[in-house]
Structures are given as structure tokens and as C-alpha cells.
Amino acid sequence: MNLEQIKERTRPIVNKVSPVSERSLELMSDLIIVEVYEKGDVFIDRGKNNNKEYFVYEGVCRSFLLNPEGEEVTISYFLEGGVLSPNKTRTANQISHLNFQALTKVTLASLNADKFEQLMINHIDIREFGNMVLQNELLAKVEKEIALASLNGRERLLLFRKKYHFLENLISHVDIASYLGITNVSLSRLRKELME
Amino acid sequence: MNLEQIKERTRPIVNKVSPVSERSLELMSDLIIVEVYEKGDVFIDRGKNNNKEYFVYEGVCRSFLLNPEGEEVTISYFLEGGVLSPNKTRTANQISHLNFQALTKVTLASLNADKFEQLMINHIDIREFGNMVLQNELLAKVEKEIALASLNGRERLLLFRKKYHFLENLISHVDIASYLGITNVSLSRLRKELME
């Protein structure tokens, strides 16, 4: 993919969050390396080094962790045309505290996080973009927090469907159930119930 | 409170997160205005303007929201000697999307968020401090997310006790229950069960 193609793919992703100048878009695009992963690939490992920012050009991925029982718990979904959690929020000393996995074949744009931070420092529109990503990230977390703390399984599933409708027929129900904080058996029951 | 006193109170709070130089501490302290609130006071209102960062000199507070049924849901607790969520993560266009309430009499240090952002841009140690606050914030959210998604009420209460032991005899059980994602009746049952 050449620079021009990268710019064209990156522009809508960035502008949807917070518009930047053509010059800023180019500075960001200069940092981009395209990465492709196959369905099921874990491309960021908890406990391992990571120093990148990511945009999702194509496909869907998720972040997850193991709970005390060793079961995978899905934390977030990242959709085509979206931005992964900012590096600073998912690493400490460049060590990732989450796993990220491709749920379909995915095409990602990756940027060196230190270089991107320098762009944020030097360019107010890129800084605004970065801050908006942060805000959206936290907003999504608060929204999910409220859902988990005060809605029952049925209501949480309905909320999930509003937000991620098409995922339900695309990815494993075990993953979705862990995201909703219920078992896959309960998810199946709710699905049946909601069909009637 | 004079500048020297403010510095002395601020130093341990900042250094616990990420140490800064004496000069940086002074620059931050220059921005600080001390605010005092009484138990029960809501000092940040959802939907209203807020453009400050905060440190907790004394007391305990919480963030909360109303769920679809209009009940208060406790999102986070902030303890003496801690830092409130970064402004960028709890506001959009300077409008707060959370309520913050004093659970005891609290003494807060408040800083203008724009001026603090400028300090972050110009001073690498202050930037590191700000980024560490962010990381801690997200880590706490992920930890709670996992607890809500994969532990039962009993296990969540045990986790809460590890982290906030002294709060249990200090603040309303209705608040704690909403934080744990259970009813106050369930909380009472669990407390009894765990005493035996």
C-alpha cells in the first residue's frame, strides 16, 4: 500500500473521531505500517512488549483477559473503521496488560506510539484527535460498566444488539457471553426468549 | 493555605503516581485552588461545565450516574491522597458526563485543565505523571470490568474489601451495592454469610 492509499484509508477513520488538517493526516500516514492478521490470531499478548497505536482498516477484533478461573473474558470489540484503545491506556512501561485477537481477517494500520505522541505534542489537531479517542474509550467503558452493574442479562443483550448487531452472527457466542457477563447457556436462552 | 503548604500536600500525591521535579511540582502548585465540600455535596454535575483537574487532600468521594430506572449507580471511589479521573476522560467539550459527590467532608486541590495540559506539553515529567494517572484509571476500570463480568456477588464483595476495606463502615451500603452490581439486600445477605 503506498502513502496515497494509506492516506485515503486513514482519513475517514481519523475525521470520524476529530478532523485533522491534510498536513497532519500526512504526518500520521508517514508513520503507518500496514499489518494483516488471520482470524484467531492474537496480535498483542498480555505481558509482552507493545509500543504501537492502531487503526482498523478491515475486519473485527477484540481485547480479552483471563479471569481467576482461567476463562477468557472479552473486554471490548473494535470494529472496521475504528481505533484501538490508546497505547497509554493498555500498556505500562510498554508492556501490554491485555490480549488483542483478530475475530476475522483484519487489516490494521500501526503507528509507533512514541512518534505519535510527538505528533500530539506538536500539533493541536492531532492532540485533539488523540484526546477524543481517549474520551470515547472511557465513555464506552462507563457505558458498559453501567450495563453490567444495573441491567439484567436480557437488557444487556438488547444493548449489545443495538451497538454491535452484526457481530452476533459473525463471532463466537462464548466470546459474546463473556462480554455480557453471562454464560453461553444463558445467552442461548435469552436469544430464544427474544425470538418469540 | 499558602503555596508552601500546597506543595507539601501535593508532593506525596503526585510522587506516588510518578515523581516530578521540584520545579514541576511548583508549577503545578501555582495552579492549585483549594476547595472544601461537605458530606453529600455533589461538586461536579453531569451535563454541567467542568474544566478542572483534582487531587484529594482529605476525605472520600465517588462518581455516579443514574441508570435507566433513575437509580444511582456508583462508578468509582476516590480516596484521600488520590487523583480524580483526568478531565479529558470525564468530560466532552468541557461538559461532565458523570456526577461527583463528597462521601465525607473533602478537601480538594483543583487545577485549571487547560493550563495543566500546557504543563503536560511542556514538561516531560508532568506529562509522564498525567499519562500514569490515565493508565491507572483504565487499569482500575478493566479490573472492575472483569470483576463484574466474571465474579459472583460474594467474590466481588471480597475484592471490594481488599481494595476499600475501611469504606464498608464509612459509607452507605446502597452506594456500595450499586458499585458491586447487586441490590442492597443481597449485600446484606453476603455480609451475614461472610461473618459466619
Place this chain on the structure above:
DNA sequence: GTCATCCTTTAACAAATGTTAATGGATTTG
């Protein structure tokens, strides 16, 4: 195409949690 595998659904029962309402203790107000 058949077999093997993986995932979802279903069933039956157990356990956890919610709902509503009553009780009792502690604190505050007059």
C-alpha cells in the same frame, strides 16, 4: 461425500439474586 470437530441449543436441576415488605436499631430533630 463422510467423518470429525466445533459450537449452539436444550433439558433438568441447583444456586444465586431480585422483589417486596416488615422489623429493629441508630441517629437526628424538635
Place this chain on the structure above:
DNA sequence: CAAATCCATTAACATTTGTTAAAGGATGAC
């Protein structure tokens, strides 16, 4: 001090959710 208020506890019952295991369907490998 007495009354009123607030809040945690308890009880009884309903509902939801979990657990375990079996059955059914879809998908991919050979």
C-alpha cells in the same frame, strides 16, 4: 426525652442465572 427518620437486616417468595450433560447442526478436513 419522645417522635420521626434513615438505614441495615431479615423473611418469604419469585425469577434469573449457573451447572452439567446430552442432543442437534453447521463447518471443514480428508
